[in-house]
Amino acid sequence: MKNIVTLMIAVALPVLMAAQPQSSFKLEWASTGSHCVIGGGPSLEFQKKAFNHVAWRGEKVFAQAVVSSEEELKDVRLSVSDLRNGKSLIGAENIRLQFVSYVVSDLLDTTKYGQCGSREDKSKWGEVLVADVLDINDSMTVPAGRKQPVWMTVSVPSDARPGKYSGKLTVTSSNAKARSLNVELTVAGHVLPPARDWAFHLDLWQNPYSVARYENVPLWSDAHFEAMRPVMKMLAEAGQKSVTATIMNRPWNGQTEDAFGSMVTKIRRIDGTWLYDYTIFDRWVEFMFSLGIDKQINCYSMIPWALEFDYYDQATSSNTTIQATPGSQEYNEYWGSFIADFARHLKSKGWFEKTMIAMDERPMESMQEVLSLIRNIEPGFKISLAGNYHEPINHEIADFSEGFAPKKEFPESAKARRKELGLTTTIYTCCAEAHPNMFVISDPDEAAWLGWFAQAENYDGYLRWAYNSWTLDPLTDTRFRTWPAGDCFVVYPGGRGSVRFSKLTEGIQDFEKVRILRAQWQKEGNEAKLAQLTEVLKPFTSDKILEEGPAKALAAAKSFLDKQ
Known part of the structure; x- marks a missing residue:
């Protein structure tokens, strides 16, 4: 009897399951x-x-x-x-x-x-x-x-x-x-050429310290570099041009969850001379170069938010911090020796021509003092600046990024002159702009719109101050104590991208398409196509995006590209 019941269940079970x-x-x-x-x-x-x-x-x-x-x-x-x-x-x-x-x-x-x-x-x-x-x-x-x-x-x-x-x-x-x-x-x-060959100058600032904290690995260990690989590989695939390096401790005064340390150890010997250890700096740069991010090295910063500068003092066997303002004797002594030695080191590595002393949102008078010091010691050093336009030093800035604003202060003539001189000019967004932006809540089309805006306004690319300065638990909660959610990162741990980062890549690809087509039509003398392109680009203005958002202009522009 038991066997008969078992057989009946075995036969009926598939029927019951199928009927569910x-x-x-x-x-x-x-x-x-x-x-x-x-x-x-x-x-x-x-x-x-x-x-x-x-x-x-x-x-x-x-x-x-x-x-x-x-x-x-x-x-x-x-x-x-x-x-x-x-x-x-x-x-x-x-x-x-x-x-x-x-x-x-x-x-x-x-x-x-x-x-x-x-x-x-x-x-x-x-x-x-x-x-x-x-x-x-x-x-x-x-x-x-x-x-x-x-x-x-x-x-x-x-x-x-x-x-x-x-x-x-x-x-x-x-x-x-x-x-x-x-x-x-x-x-x-x-x-479309490979991403590393794109002309678009993408500069999203990397934070290696954030990866070490999130992944719970020792800073600058082999495990740290392996954890960074999938994160930075995504950036390379978007056409990133610049390596973000820090040459002093806390250049932004610890504004992010994970403060930036110095990648260069500065040691003041007992006799008052200086010794510099570039081990971490070199390994970081070589790592990023190996991924294809190798056009530029931006070194922050000789003018930090808090004018405090660190070094190890052999005389007292302690880490020491001094305060000094640009132009002061203490400032010039601290940085003067470093500039000379840093230039020597960069030349020995073959990196000098790619390296920029980088600053952001600093007063013009302070920057002029720094420029004077650098030029007196190593005139060949290039300078990068993200901030307001300053006419007296415009020609001194090899890589200038202007903050996005509805009312521009950057004359078109100055932008054109920079283009003639072969200088790089980009646009950046941060917490100062509700639209366009790349916050988590932002319309994803705004990220794609930025590439078209760069084309329309004759910029070379786009900068954002934070690629991966993660919150405590970014895969759950993207909110931070300052700024809208997502302002301090556009990708997630473990090689996870985002909708907004993909849309930024889309806009960069469109920038490249327009560049290629324009060059082709100029070579052919195709004035009709060039005139059509001019009309397509007209709606990409700071006023229009606030009036009607990004979708309408993008739809028309993409339709135009699809027909070419």
Whole structure:
């Protein structure tokens, strides 16, 4: 009897399991220019038509789909087929699918343009969940009622055959029937060069100290460098040009969660002479160079926010700090010896021509004192500045980044003159601008808009003061004690990108496309195309983005590019 019952159960079980109702879910394409927000803020825009992009060979193309269900979905997984064009294909290995994870963000102050200032009392700034993290997990559970974004990155091979490719994006769940979306990609004949060859001057300041703290590894250990590799590799793939190096302790007075230390040890011997140890500086620069970030080394700073300067004093066997103002005898003695030795070291490494003494938002009088000191010791040293325009020293600044503002103080004639002299001129945003920006809550299209604005206003690129100065727990809560959430980082630990960083890359690629097409049309004498391009770029102004946002101008500009 027992065997008969067992047999009956064994036969009936598959029937019972098959009869169990399965959950269902929606799978829809959505705009990459908006994001999922829970608790308020901007809403996600769904696409009314199937995914159908035009891409250049060598380009990264981004798309967003959204999974949603009234019931919990378990063990949700993503897959994509090869994209085929007859006998040609873009293999699935060139396509990356990632779940977009939610993080806590605050909101902007809509009563004013500038967003700087204390946010210690988080209750004053709202609290929402924003889907921003491009995560690295293979599967996840999607809670009932939640919109779960999926981010797709197609890296079009540089040798792909032009034409129309098609394939499928598929989402599966252990308790729901799989669903798919069609993917169609038209590959144009144009070729986008590798990121390291882009002309766009991208300068996002790196914070190696933040990685060491978050990953709980000894600073400058092998484990530290390995933890930094996936983070900095993403930056290289976006076309980053500059290495952020610190030549003194706490150049920004510890404003971030992880203060920057000095990568150069300064030792004052008993006899009063100086010794400098460049071991950490060299290893950091060589590491970044190995990833392809090797155009420029920006060294901060001879004018820190707090005019305090550190060294190790052999006479007292202690770390010592002095206070000195630019132009004073103490200041010139401290820095004069270093400038001479630093130049010698850089020349021995073959790095002198790439190195900048970098400053940000400093008074002109202080900068003039520093410039005088540097020129008297090593006239060949180049200078970088992020801050306000100063006519008397404009020609002295090899790399100048101007703060974005609705009313510009930087004359077009001065910008043009810099271009003639081969000097680099970029734009930067920080907490001073509500729009455009790259806060977690910012419209993602604003990040792409920046590349087009740089083209329209004849800038060479874009600077942001913080690439990865993470909060205590950035994968959960992006809010900080000062500035809007996300102001101090645009990527996440462990090689996790973000929606906004992807959109910045998109805008940089568009900048490069325009540059290539303009050069081609100028060579051909195609005045009609050049005139059309001029019209396309006209809406990219600081006034227009405040009036109507970024989407309208971007849609028209991208439509123009797709037809070329």
